[in-house]
Amino acid sequence: MKILIADDSRVMRQIVTRTLRQAGFGDHDLVEAADGRQAYEMVVNEHPDLVISDWNMPELTGVEVLQRLRATGDRVRFGFVTSECTPEMQEQAEAAGAEFFIVKPFTAERFGEVFAPILG
Amino acid sequence: MSDSPGFVEPNDIDLKEMVDQVWESYLDPDGSAPLLMTGAGPDRFDAQASVSITGSWHGHVVFACSVPAAKLAAATFLAIPPEEVTEDDLADTLGELANIVGGNVKSMLPTGCFVSLPHVLLAPGALSKWPGVVRVCDLVGEWQGEPVSVSMWQEKREG
Numbered sequence: 001m002k003i004l005i006a007d008d009s010r011v012m013r014q015i016v017t018r019t020l021r022q023a024g025f026g027d028h029d030l031v032e033a034a035d036g037r038q039a040y041e042m043v044v045n046e047h048p049d050l051v052i053s054d055w056n057m058p059e060l061t062g063v064e065v066l067q068r069l070r071a072t073g074d075r076v077r078f079g080f081v082t083s084e085c086t087p088e089m090q091e092q093a094e095a096a097g098a099e100f101f102i103v104k105p106f107t108a109e110r111f112g113e114v115f116a117p118i119l120g
Numbered sequence: 121m122s123d124s125p126g127f128v129e130p131n132d133i134d135l136k137e138m139v140d141q142v143w144e145s146y147l148d149p150d151g152s153a154p155l156l157m158t159g160a161g162p163d164r165f166d167a168q169a170s171v172s173i174t175g176s177w178h179g180h181v182v183f184a185c186s187v188p189a190a191k192l193a194a195a196t197f198l199a200i201p202p203e204e205v206t207e208d209d210l211a212d213t214l215g216e217l218a219n220i221v222g223g224n225v226k227s228m229l230p231t232g233c234f235v236s237l238p239h240v241l242l243a244p245g246a247l248s249k250w251p252g253v254v255r256v257c258d259l260v261g262e263w264q265g266e267p268v269s270v271s272m273w274q275e276k277r278e279g
Contacts, residue, residue, distance in 0.1 A: 008237075009216045011197040011209065015146060018199065056219070056235060083223025088231055104220045105145030 001119060002029040004048040006039035006065070007081070008057045012104075016052060016081060022108035025119050036060025040068055043076055050118060055082035055089065063089075066096045077118060081106065130228045130272065135257040138224040139270050142217065143263075147196050153264050161260040161267045164247050169214035169240045171222035175233040178275040180250055181222035183214060187242075189266035190214055211240040221270060252276060 003020070007013045013032050020026060031046065033039035037059035043051060053062040060068070066078050079100035080093055090101050100114045136157070143155050165184035172180050185193070187210070194213035195202040215238030222235050241248060250273060257272035 009212050009219070011194065011212045012216050014198050056223075056237065058237065083220040084235055085223070085227050086231065086233075104223065105142050107145055 001049040002031060002046065003119075004031050004033060004039065004042055004046070004051045004053075006033040006036070006042075006051060006057065006062065007054040008035050009054070010034070012054065019106065019108050019111050020115070023111035023115060025111070025115055028119065036062060036065045040065045043069055043074060044072075048076060051076055051078040052081055053078065055080050055084055063092055063096055063098075066093075066098060070097050079114070127230050129274075130225055130257060132257050132259060134228060135221070135225070135259055135270060135272060138221055139259060141224075142220055147193060147263070155261045155263045155268060157259065157261040159260055161262075161269055164245045165267065165269060166244045166246070167210065167214055167240075167242050168246070168248055169211075169218035169238050170248065171218045171238050172236040173222065173226060173229065173233050174236070176230040177233050179253065179256070180273045180275075181218060181225050182248070182269070182271045182273065183218040183221060184271075185214075185263070185268040186266045187244075189263055189268055190242075192264055192266070193217065207242065210242060214238075214242075215240050225272060250275065 005013050005016050017030055033042050036057040039053060040060060055062045062080055077099050079098050081102045083104040085103040093101055102110060102114055148154055166187045167190040168182060168184040170180050170182040190210045191202045191205045194205040194209040197213050198209060218238045226233050226235050253273040253275045255271055256274045259270045261268050
């Protein structure tokens with residue numbers, strides 16, 4: 001599967017990548033986006049199977065990316081890895097079509113719980 | 121203080137729990153290099169990052185440390201030797217540390233708060249000031265012999 005990691009922090013993209021490997025998902029094709037607009041364009045152009053997105057990013061927030069994708073009929077599997085976690089954000093993410101919500105700081109065990117059903 | 125009913129402002133213990141989670145997850149996963157609380161440290165830091173929180177609560181969360189500590193954190197985050205860490209890596213790492221702690225702080229605040237993108241200051245001896253704010257939480261410690269501070273500041277604002 002192709003997985004798009006969208007985060008404006010290079011170190012956090014690196015940590016997400018490493019944690020995916022530690023959780024046993026290192027064999028997938030990983031691609032990266034450094035802001036929300038780039039994430040949106042990469043989904044449209046590269047058709048990843050899964051998007052793991054930060055919430056608070058320049059250009060477009062993660063939830064804005066998801067809302068735009070859904071508005072165009074794109075059903076890519078999409079979820080958030082974010083330091084912010086409030087009930088209203090989780091409701092907004094769910095309403096937009098997000099499949100998971102992982103809070104930073106996270107562990108490989110947490111990635112395993114969330115991604116095993118998705119990535120197998 | 122927010123007017124939200126039932127709201128209890130985060131304290132040093134809450135902040136410490138958040139910071140400990142960052143250390144356990146990213147900076148000290150095997151428990152060999154913990155952040156040790158010293159209660160006192162330098163007045164000024166060479167490397168700082170902050171996020172601002174606005175909305176129903178106004179303030180700032182600041183992560184500050186020495187350059188060697190920032191370099192060690194970036195090297196740990198990126199899994200590279202400290203000597204390969206660039207200035208961009210330092211800024212990115214510090215910003216992400218402030219962002220993670222700030223995001224976790226937000227979850228304890230009344231609904232309707234927003235966290236800014238991080239601001240990073242790499243300047244020896246620089247002193248960041250926000251006029252009209254008061255420090256509400258303050259953790260000062262050492263990590264691998266280097267000073268680290270995490271603090272939370274509240275802006276007193278009418279209306």
